Amino acid sequence: MKKSLMYLWLLVLLGASSWSCKDDDKTPESYKLEDSWLPGWTSQKVLDIAKGQRPDPSVYLDQKYIVYHLGEFANGAAYLVTKKALDDYGRDTLGYPDNTQFVMPKSEMDALLAKTNKDISKIEKELGIPAGSWTGKEMVKIEIQDPKALRLRMPSGNEMGANSLWLPGGQLPTGYPEAVINKIPKGKYTETPL
Known part of the structure; x- marks a missing residue:
C-alpha cells in the first residue's frame, strides 16, 4: 500500500x-x-x-x-523529419502506421539544435543517425505541446520505428532521452523548418 x-x-x-x-x-x-x-x-x-x-x-x-x-517530457516533445516525408505522406496525421512516433523532450531538442547550430552533419552525429542520411535534405522540427495527451510511454522496441540501434530504457545510443507517443493529429503539433 x-x-x-x-x-x-x-x-x-x-x-x-x-x-x-x-x-x-x-x-x-x-x-x-x-x-x-x-x-x-x-x-x-x-x-x-x-x-x-x-x-x-x-x-x-x-x-x-x-x-x-x-x-522529462512535461514541457513538450519534438522530433526531426524530412520535409519530403511530410510532403509525401501528408500532414493530417503524423507517425507510423502502427500508431507510434518516437520523440525526445522539446528542451533536449532545442539544446541539441543550439549546440550544433543546426548543422545537419553534427545533428546526425548527436542523434546517432548514419552520416549523410539527411545531407542535402530540408529538415523540419515537429513539436508536440502535450505528449501526455497522445499516450506518452516508454518505447518497447516493438515499434515500427525501432531499428537495429534501438536500446531498452528510453535512451538513444548517444544518451538522449526518447519516448513514444500515438500518431499526432493535425492541430496537435507545430512544424518549423530548420
Missing part, C-alpha cells in the same frame, strides 16, 4: 515544473538507467528477445525510473 501511494504521489508530481523531494535518500535527478533494472533483467536480455515479442518496459524497469523518465 505504501509503495502504491508513493507511485501515485510521483505521478501527481509529473505536473509540477520541478522535483523537490527525496525518496529513499535518492533524488529523482539521480535516477540512472543502470540502477533501474529489475532483478534478472539487463539491456542485453531485452535485446535478445525478437522484435514484436519484447515485453512492456514495466516488466524490466523500476516504476520510479519510468515515471521520472516520462516526466
